[in-house]
Amino acid sequence: MTNKKEDIDVKLIKYIQEGLPVTKTPYKDIGQALGMPEDEVIERLKKLLESGKIRRLAASIAHRKIGIDANAMCVWKVPKERVDEVGKIMAGFEEVTHCYERPTYPDWQYNVFTMVHGYTDAECEAVIQAIREKTGLNDYVILYSEKEFKKVGVRI
C-alpha cells in the first residue's frame, strides 16, 4: 500500500468517523465533499472492510439509553493450557460482547476478560453462571461500572 493511498483512506475515515450523511446517497455525498467519485468511495470502504481496518460500517448504539444498562466486566483466572478452550466457550455466548486474554501481574492474576452486556445485572449474572457451569471455572470477579467517565468511539 502506497503512502498516498493510505493518506486518502485516512482522509476518508476522518471525514466520516463522526457520522455518515444520512441521505439517500451517502457515498455520493461523501464523494462530493472530498472531490471523489461515488464509486471510489464505495470501493475504498469495501477494501478497508476487507482488510479489517474498519471492523464495521454500522451504528454505535447508546446501549444505556435503550435500556441495556448492565455492563459487567468479568475477569477469570484461567490456567494457561485452558485459555484457548475456555476463550472459545465464552465467546460463544451472545451476551459476551468481548473476550480477551490479557497479561497478569504479581497483584493481578486474572488473565481472561469478558464483557457481558444485558438489560439487568441479574441477566449478566445468569450468563456468568452459565459460563461457570460450562467451563468449571470458579475463580472470577464481576466488575460492574459504577460510573462512566468517558465513552467515545475510537477516532484516528
Next chain:
Amino acid sequence: MILSDTDRKILHRLQSNLPLVSRPFQELSKELNIDEDTIIERIKFMIEKGYVRRLAPIINTQAMGREATLAAINVPEDRIDEVSAIVNSYSGVSHNYLRKGKNCNISYNMWFTMSAKDDEELHSRLKEIEDRTGLTVRSMPTTKKFKIGVRFKIY
C-alpha cells in the same frame, strides 16, 4: 422509552454493515420492509435523540497500525475526580470507567482504554499519567482475542 417496533427493527439491523451500494437505505428498505424515507427519517431521529451515537466506521486500531491497551489504576476514593480528569484529557482514551468488584474486593477501580500511533507513544502517555498522578498504571494489552463485536440484542 419512545422507540417503536419499527425503530427497534432499524436499530437492530443498523448494528451490522450498511450496504455498500449507491442507495444503502433503499437496500435496507427491501430487507426490513420499511420504506426508504421512513428509514432515513427514523435514523435521523435516533441520532438526534442520542439512541444512536453515530453511524460511522468502527475502526480497528491495531489494523490501522495503532497500539492499544486496557489500563487500570488503583485510585484513592478522594482523588477519583482529579485522576479521571487527567485520564480523560488524552484523546486516545476512548473509555474510562469506575468499576467495583461485586463478589470480591479488588484494588483496581479505574479502568480505561487508550490507543496511540505506536507503542512508544502509548507507553510515554501511560508514563505521563503515572507522573502526573503519582499512581501506578497497570497496562494490560490484549494477548489473544476471542471475540470483539458489540452488537446488542434489541428487544
